[in-house]
Amino acid sequence: MKRNVLIIGAGGVAHVAAHKCAQNNILLGDIHIASRTLAKCEAIIASIKEKGSKHGPGRLQAHALDALDIEATKTLIRETGSQIIINVGSPFLNMSVMTACIETGAAYLDTAIHEDPDKVCEPPPWYGNHEWKRRDDCKKAGVTALLGVGFDPGVVNAYGRFAVDTYFDQVDAIDIIDINAGSHGRYFATNFDPEINFREFTSTVWSWENNRWKSSKMFEHRQQWDMPVVGNHTTYLTGHDELHSMSKNLGVPNIRFWMGFGDHYINVFNVLNSLGLLSEKPVRTAEGDEIVPLKVVKAVLPDPASLAKGYTGKTCIGDLVKGTKNGIAQEVLIYNICDHEESYEEVGSQAISYTAGVPVVAAAMLIADGIWDVGHMVNVEELDPAPFIEQMNKMGLVTRVRDAKGDRVLEPQRELLMNAPVEELEDTATYEYFAHDQALLTKGQPSRQHDMR
Structure with a gap:
């Protein structure tokens, strides 16, 4: 289990991520926010206090940091005891922050692909130009590096x-x-x-x-x-x-x-x-x-x-x-x-930032719980999506599915049961329950499952 989060960046996505970390700090522990501009970090903390987002004891602290300085980033990770690093700063920072994580053992998450300031739209695959070159290093260090876990990508x-x-x-x-x-x-x-x-x-x-x-x-x-x-x-x-x-x-x-x-x-x-x-x-x-x-x-x-x-x-x-x-x-x-x-009412942000900030915190919680703490580098589609979707459903970012059966909240376990071959289901009674529930949905009647709208 990992605890204590360091958020790098102080823009719109960092604002949402900080609020969501604070809302879940009983699991995540201390929350630290770092950026080149200390005042921006302090403004996020003031917003968290104003909204009453922090739900448990623990530190909530701002720091000045140039995240291109790998040694400074390593020092801050160690001084704060942060085991989960959420990088939502400029994509120009990715490789520097990832290096600091590899060398300190902290889990690394970002929401966008690394960019070279002097290059635009490099030849594909873009991850192969930068991040994937550090896969072996992450594996050797036992470091979870979760790439692109905003909304798109993520x-x-x-x-x-x-x-x-x-x-x-x-x-x-x-x-x-x-x-x-x-x-x-x-x-x-x-x-x-x-x-x-x-x-x-x-x-x-x-x-x-x-x-x-x-x-x-x-x-x-x-x-x-x-x-x-x-x-x-x-x-x-x-x-x-x-x-x-x-x-x-x-x-x-x-x-x-x-x-x-x-x-x-x-x-x-x-x-x-x-x-x-x-x-x-x-x-x-x-x-x-x-x-x-x-x-x-x-x-x-x-x-x-x-x-x-x-x-x-x-x-x-x-x-x-x-x-x-x-x-x-x-x-x-x-x-x-x-x-x-x-989104603004809840955390003082617009929906674009909200849709990127919630997922990275949901992923951080899965790492904290050990569910997604895989000890090597992965993109989101390499992991089991069910707990991720379930966690976001609880955090205000609800997933829906529309198909020939209708439009409904996507509850992963229910969908898996409804679409699995009967012979693969160990619990026949459970299958019959969900099958009956699906029949009600098809006929347009209310489901007995909780609708998280």
């Missing part, structure tokens, strides 16, 4: 694994669909770090099609989806972190990522990009100053954390999975709906 990886294992004999395609149907009321803003946001879209779009990598341009391919609650939205094929591990680990020939964009966002993005203002390469001004255009754009745009108050609407993110079961074609949508206003 939860969508678990959805893919659960669908493959539960609903299909063969899966032909997984389409990951990310819709933000909310409104922040600003002329233009990004929902997370603008620098990281724009870097995703300024180069090659990589998708996994017919068991090989396919390249295309941003906004080249579009698709309409009619999603639960948020309705019909236009999305665009986009390169994304999770494709680079799911393509390796799930054995599915087609895995694509679709993100919703409005016309206004696309217009502004195209103007900025055409002017060279989204370049990560430095330029020299007439006065002789060297600047990075992308960092200038980041500096003038609203801080994503500032968008939370007054943000309305909902997000819908999920996996649409297609394949066959018993020779019959079928499709299953596993998804989550998150409300911006409800």
Whole structure:
């Protein structure tokens, strides 16, 4: 069992993660928050106290840290006695923080793939360029390193694994669909770090099609989806972190990522990009100053954390999975709906940060309990998704499933029982109970199972 958490980063996701750690600190122990800007860490602690999120005794402390300094990070890990490190700082920090964890024995979690500041959209698989090179080191040290355990990547990886294992004999395609149907009321803003946001879209779009990598341009391919609650939205094929591990680990020939964009966002993005203002390469001004255009754009745009108050609407993110079961074609949508206003009411954050911050804490709790403390490096889809989904259901991020049987809360054990062959079930009475319950659902009657809405 592991205790005491060090959160590295003080942005929107770190804000949510800190609140959720505080809500569960009876299990997790002391909570430490570290960033280059101490005041941001202290503001998160003030928010936790204001919301009354801390539920048990233990330290709640802020620290100044340059996480690129491996020795300083190791020292802080040891001084705080932290056995679980949640890295939700810039993706530029990943390899430095992971090294500190390997050398101190602390478990490592992050929510996004590592990025080299001088490179954009490296050749796939992206994890192979950086993180996977340290797999042997993690194994030798017995260190659990859980990669990409936000929502996407993270939860969508678990959805893919659960669908493959539960609903299909063969899966032909997984389409990951990310819709933000909310409104922040600003002329233009990004929902997370603008620098990281724009870097995703300024180069090659990589998708996994017919068991090989396919390249295309941003906004080249579009698709309409009619999603639960948020309705019909236009999305665009986009390169994304999770494709680079799911393509390796799930054995599915087609895995694509679709993100919703409005016309206004696309217009502004195209103007900025055409002017060279989204370049990560430095330029020299007439006065002789060297600047990075992308960092200038980041500096003038609203801080994503500032968008939370007054943000309305909902997000819908999920996996649409297609394949066959018993020779019959079928499709299953596993998804989550998150409300911006409800997120702000609970923890003072908008839904984009909420959907990334809750999963990493749910994973930390599974590591603390020993369930996911595997002692080596893994991506989310390599682990049993059931306890992860169950934990998030309890923490305010409820998973639903829509298929031919209807739309319902996804309760993993129930779904596993309902989709397992009868001969594999040891407890016939249990199977009959769930079979009867499913019959009620099919007829449109209320289930006897608890609906966690």
